[in-house]
Amino acid sequence: MPAILQDKETNPFESMMSRFDAAAERLKLDPGLYQILRVPDREITVSIPVMMDSGRLQVFIGYRVQHNLARGPCKGGIRFAPTVTLDEVRALAAWMTWKCAIVNIPFGGAKGGVICDPSKLSNSEIEKITRRYTAMLMDVLGPERDVPAPDMNTNEQVMAWVMDTYSMHQRHTVTGVVTGKPIELGGSRGRHDATGRGIMICCNQAIKRLGLTREQTRVAVQGFGNVGSTAARLMQEGGYRIVGLSDINGGILSPDGIRVSEAIAYYKEKRTLAGLPGTRSCSNAELLETDCDILVPAATENQITSHNAGRLKCKILCEGANGPTTAAADDIVEAKKIFIIPDILANAGGVTVSYFEWVQDRQGYFWTENTVNSELERIMIESFEAVVSYADLHHVNMRIASYMLAVDRVASTTRLRGIYA
Ligand code: NAD
Numbered sequence: 001m002p003a004i005l006q007d008k009e010t011n012p013f014e015s016m017m018s019r020f021d022a023a024a025e026r027l028k029l030d031p032g033l034y035q036i037l038r039v040p041d042r043e044i045t046v047s048i049p050v051m052m053d054s055g056r057l058q059v060f061i062g063y064r065v066q067h068n069l070a071r072g073p074c075k076g077g078i079r080f081a082p083t084v085t086l087d088e089v090r091a092l093a094a095w096m097t098w099k100c101a102i103v104n105i106p107f108g109g110a111k112g113g114v115i116c117d118p119s120k121l122s123n124s125e126i127e128k129i130t131r132r133y134t135a136m137l138m139d140v141l142g143p144e145r146d147v148p149a150p151d152m153n154t155n156e157q158v159m160a161w162v163m164d165t166y167s168m169h170q171r172h173t174v175t176g177v178v179t180g181k182p183i184e185l186g187g188s189r190g191r192h193d194a195t196g197r198g199i200m201i202c203c204n205q206a207i208k209r210l211g212l213t214r215e216q217t218r219v220a221v222q223g224f225g226n227v228g229s230t231a232a233r234l235m236q237e238g239g240y241r242i243v244g245l246s247d248i249n250g251g252i253l254s255p256d257g258i259r260v261s262e263a264i265a266y267y268k269e270k271r272t273l274a275g276l277p278g279t280r281s282c283s284n285a286e287l288l289e290t291d292c293d294i295l296v297p298a299a300t301e302n303q304i305t306s307h308n309a310g311r312l313k314c315k316i317l318c319e320g321a322n323g324p325t326t327a328a329a330d331d332i333v334e335a336k337k338i339f340i341i342p343d344i345l346a347n348a349g350g351v352t353v354s355y356f357e358w359v360q361d362r363q364g365y366f367w368t369e370n371t372v373n374s375e376l377e378r379i380m381i382e383s384f385e386a387v388v389s390y391a392d393l394h395h396v397n398m399r400i401a402s403y404m405l406a407v408d409r410v411a412s413t414t415r416l417r418g419i420y421a
Pocket of ligand 1 (some may be wrong): 150151152153154195222223224225226227228246247248249276286298299300320321322323345348350351
């Protein structure tokens, strides 16, 4: 959808900016720093010509936005989707800056995207898009400059192609240029599950605050990709009851609990969740409004808006996706006293283990999965508690507290570095 056709509520950049503005105002952020942090450092648009399998040439549009590199090299995923817009990539890049600051890892924020529909492309066409996109960004990517990772519709194989293309141009193997790679190519143990695991760790902390036990806690998860299916699986293994799951085509509900490993096996075979024995089908709208204790939107942006927020029944909203709740829905969610674990905290487990992967690549020494998982747990708990303390100290909700903490950290680094002129 072109940016101009998106209304103000569903424009992800507007959504991000209105929270940033609220945090900046409460922090009494210096007007000069405000000007620096509200705009991306650099935006690049590339035209990617690809010889399709049919022999026809097609040009795809790709973006890379580097929002801020005050705290270190830029870090952020690459998304392949027909709905990619420059405003979406801008918002996602800024969210990466805030997210890396919340978990206190030495990265700035970036994001990339290519407007394409991978479901209509062959593997070889996806590989060509990936390699040409990487080649066109040779001067801006690099372990010390900008380090991509997977996002919607990109995976370990796509990251392997980015690494190989970059390495071919450098004339030596550079594993640290991307994260989320296959383990054989310098990937990290635990990276695949990291975002879902981080979501579970945040939920563990949140239910303690609300006086709930895992066994009492019913969870509905929207999105059955990397983030959603992993969060659901790990949470069930951890004792939670999973009462709803969905993908883009709709969902399934079962108040008695869905066995997630069975749902994963069923989905692998049938490519749909509909019809899983012991469940009934529902729409995505119904799933979001279902009776549950924790709702995990882990699909895409703008799922909880001013139109449906009033009908949410969850006690905790844990945002697995980036930007699943619009800024206009925030007040409604707050009025309903729903405890929100904002995206820039809830899904930061992914970039945290990406950081571990980058560290391991640079050291050439690889950690055990136990080390990765326990370091991830330490960082997620510290970050969750830091946001809670900020919320208590400043009498703001978790959303604004998370932005305040992040903006404060990035502003302080910028102040210390000074302005090069
Ligand atoms: P994915 O492509 O693996 O899965 C996306 C899932 O969402 C699929 O099941 C798809 O069917 C579903 N979906 C897409 N559009 C939908 C819609 N309109 N309604 C309902 N379901 C829909 O992607 P992913 O890596 O799991 O990422 C999901 C979200 O999490 C994105 O917002 C992404 O930016 C964010 N995220 C991902 C990571 C990561 O490590 N992969 C880290 C942080 C944040």
